[in-house]
Amino acid sequence: MTSSHTTTHDVFNQPKPLVDVNLYAGNRALRDALAFHLPGRDEATSLAQGERWGSLEWQTHARLANTHPPRLQTHDRFGHRIDRVEFHPSYHALMTEAVGAGLHGRPWSRGPGAHIERAAAFMLFTELEPSILCPISMTYAVTPALRANDKVTEDWFGKLASTAYDPRLVPFTDKPGVTMGMGMTEKQGGSDVRANTTRAVIVEPGSPWGARAEVTGHKWFFSAPMCDAFLILAQEEGGLSCFFLPRVLPDGTLNAVRIQRLKDKLGNHANASSEVEFHAANAWRVGEVGRGVAQILEMGTLTRLDCALGTAGLMRHALSLALHHTAQRMAFGKRLIDQPVMKNVLADMALESEAATALALRLARAIDRQDDPFEALMRRVLTPVAKFWICKRGSLLGQEAMECLGGNGYVEEAGEGVMARIYREMPLNSIWEGAGNIMALDLLRALRGGGKGGSVAEALAAELATARGANAAFDRVADALPARIDAMVDETEARRLALDVALAVQASLLRRHAPDFVFDAFCRSRLGGDWGQAFGTLPAGTAFDALIARAMPT
Numbered sequence: 001m002t003s004s005h006t007t008t009h010d011v012f013n014q015p016k017p018l019v020d021v022n023l024y025a026g027n028r029a030l031r032d033a034l035a036f037h038l039p040g041r042d043e044a045t046s047l048a049q050g051e052r053w054g055s056l057e058w059q060t061h062a063r064l065a066n067t068h069p070p071r072l073q074t075h076d077r078f079g080h081r082i083d084r085v086e087f088h089p090s091y092h093a094l095m096t097e098a099v100g101a102g103l104h105g106r107p108w109s110r111g112p113g114a115h116i117e118r119a120a121a122f123m124l125f126t127e128l129e130p131s132i133l134c135p136i137s138m139t140y141a142v143t144p145a146l147r148a149n150d151k152v153t154e155d156w157f158g159k160l161a162s163t164a165y166d167p168r169l170v171p172f173t174d175k176p177g178v179t180m181g182m183g184m185t186e187k188q189g190g191s192d193v194r195a196n197t198t199r200a201v202i203v204e205p206g207s208p209w210g211a212r213a214e215v216t217g218h219k220w221f222f223s224a225p226m227c228d229a230f231l232i233l234a235q236e237e238g239g240l241s242c243f244f245l246p247r248v249l250p251d252g253t254l255n256a257v258r259i260q261r262l263k264d265k266l267g268n269h270a271n272a273s274s275e276v277e278f279h280a281a282n283a284w285r286v287g288e289v290g291r292g293v294a295q296i297l298e299m300g301t302l303t304r305l306d307c308a309l310g311t312a313g314l315m316r317h318a319l320s321l322a323l324h325h326t327a328q329r330m331a332f333g334k335r336l337i338d339q340p341v342m343k344n345v346l347a348d349m350a351l352e353s354e355a356a357t358a359l360a361l362r363l364a365r366a367i368d369r370q371d372d373p374f375e376a377l378m379r380r381v382l383t384p385v386a387k388f389w390i391c392k393r394g395s396l397l398g399q400e401a402m403e404c405l406g407g408n409g410y411v412e413e414a415g416e417g418v419m420a421r422i423y424r425e426m427p428l429n430s431i432w433e434g435a436g437n438i439m440a441l442d443l444l445r446a447l448r449g450g451g452k453g454g455s456v457a458e459a460l461a462a463e464l465a466t467a468r469g470a471n472a473a474f475d476r477v478a479d480a481l482p483a484r485i486d487a488m489v490d491e492t493e494a495r496r497l498a499l500d501v502a503l504a505v506q507a508s509l510l511r512r513h514a515p516d517f518v519f520d521a522f523c524r525s526r527l528g529g530d531w532g533q534a535f536g537t538l539p540a541g542t543a544f545d546a547l548i549a550r551a552m553p554t
């Protein structure tokens with residue numbers, strides 16, 4: 001009982017926070033997509049992860065890791081360089097959890113379906129905390145690219161796939177598990193890495209890990225500098241090559257990587273991103289001389305998958321928060337969720353979130369089945385499409401979901417207001433690993449090129465054929481695509497094409513693994529033009545209640 005002298009009012013009509021909720025159980029879109037790609041799949045692990053990662057305990061770790069950001073220690077108190085980043089214990093708890101769940105290099109040591117399973121878990125984990133997934137994602141992506149140096153792979157692969165997290169800056173031989181990052185971007189150019197000026201001089205061509213170089217130069221963005229090793233690009237005689245650069249050398253000494261400062265970022269606060277200089281740092285060549293861009297892009301295409309998965313996870317999280325809030329908050333005599341205009345906003349976001357989940361998971365399936373020539377072509381086309389379109393939609397959805405919470409959406413209160421964290425994270429996935437224009441241009445290249453087992457454009461047409469005849473608007477867009485691809489003479493329309501390919505593929509997936517009311521509403525609004533410029537402009541007659549019920553988080 002509070003004293004009447006100190007009480008000015010009762011607090012009421014304020015929603016309860018969304019905690020202790022099973023992130024997987026209520027995610028119908030994800031469950032149906034998984035059932036389509038992996039029929040008969042056992043859901044026990046996902047249900048357990050969903051429950052754990054949606055718990056108050058783990059959400060508290062996420063909040064603490066974000067409100068106590070990493071700190072750089074360049075020197076010890078005696079003046080020696082140490083180049084260390086110190087993290088809050090909750091960061092390490094989250095890393096232990098993500099590595100333990102096998103979200104990093106583990107799928108590469110497992111059988112069919114492992115990349116799809118990992119994609120689902122990655123999306124769920126994103127709802128817990130997205131920024132620590134940066135080193136996790138890079139570790140996942142590095143493995144195929146590292147194979148071009150079989151000696152390094154022999155020593156490192158087992159530890160990249162191990163479920164043990166060990167944050168110590170010690171030689172890899174002393175660690176049960178390791179993480180890796182990548183360094184491409186320099187001050188004068190990130191998208192155009194051919195402008196890299198960092199130089200590598202081969203000093204020992206026949207070392208136990210192959211050609212050893214001394215690398216001098218810098219990287220303007222170097223995320224997760226506490227990773228155990230990095231793939232970097234550097235110019236050598238013969239062109240731009242890819243190198244493996246460990247933080248600690250096999251003899252136990254610290255490699256000459258100087259962390260200049262940590263980036264002061266809009267979001268992604270739990271993760272450290274840095275600027276570094278290399279002072280004749282030791283590195284070992286991976287792949288052929290002068291083929292560095294192609295080599296490191298093997299890694300880049302997989303981190304692009306994670307940008308799509310991560311954004312789809314963030315969208316789902318933002319939508320869940322909006323649904324949960326509006327189901328409790330009253331305004332003008334009704335729950336917000338029952339107000340007709342709000343229903344339209346929520347249903348429209350639910351459609352977008354489900355379509356993002358479907359597309360991201362479809363790309364994961366293509367990566368999972370790389371030995372199938374058709375899937376290899378789908379991977380080529382869907383990587384830029386999914387990265388471009390899902391990430392573009394993420395920021396808009398994040399803003400709209402925040403608005404559903406009214407002023408509370410904009411307030412963080414010591415990190416407890418998660419919506420602001422989601423909103424700040426969204427643009428990052430769009431920028432890094434190839435910003436929007438770069439993805440649209442990459443799609444053009446893909447569609448104009450051939451591949452093993454036919455052309456990318458033919459594969460795309462075959463994929464879309466699975467949904468033919470179910471919706472006139474879909475048929476019109478799918479029919480027109482081949483001619484548009486042929487007629488495209490310059491790059492000006494690259495984004496329009498990427499957008500339309502994304503929408504067509506999303507529709508074809510919804511046709512296959514979502515109820516008809518989802519497919520119909522998606523086609524009518526996104527492909528039939530019966531839609532406005534903002535969320536909440538679905539046409540009258542849309543199955544608003546069914547879309548909302550399907551998306552409810554609990």
Ligand SMILES: Cc1cc2nc3c(=O)[nH]c(=O)nc-3n(C[C@H](O)[C@H](O)[C@H](O)COP(=O)(O)OP(=O)(O)OC[C@H]3O[C@@H](n4cnc5c(N)ncnc54)[C@H](O)[C@@H]3O)c2cc1C
Nearest residue numbers: 182183184185189190191221222223432433434435437438
């Ligand atoms: C938080 C964070 C962490 C990062 N971590 C890493 C990391 O660990 N390792 C790493 O290597 N990099 C990292 N990056 C860098 C990131 O990958 C680059 O910022 C990104 O690739 C863009 O490069 P840039 O900044 O040089 O921009 P630019 O290349 O200058 O591009 C600017 C804009 O121009 C557009 N553009 C470029 N070329 C064309 C063209 N031909 N036609 C039309 N438009 C074009 C781009 O789409 C973009 O919108 C990180 C970035 C951030 C924000």
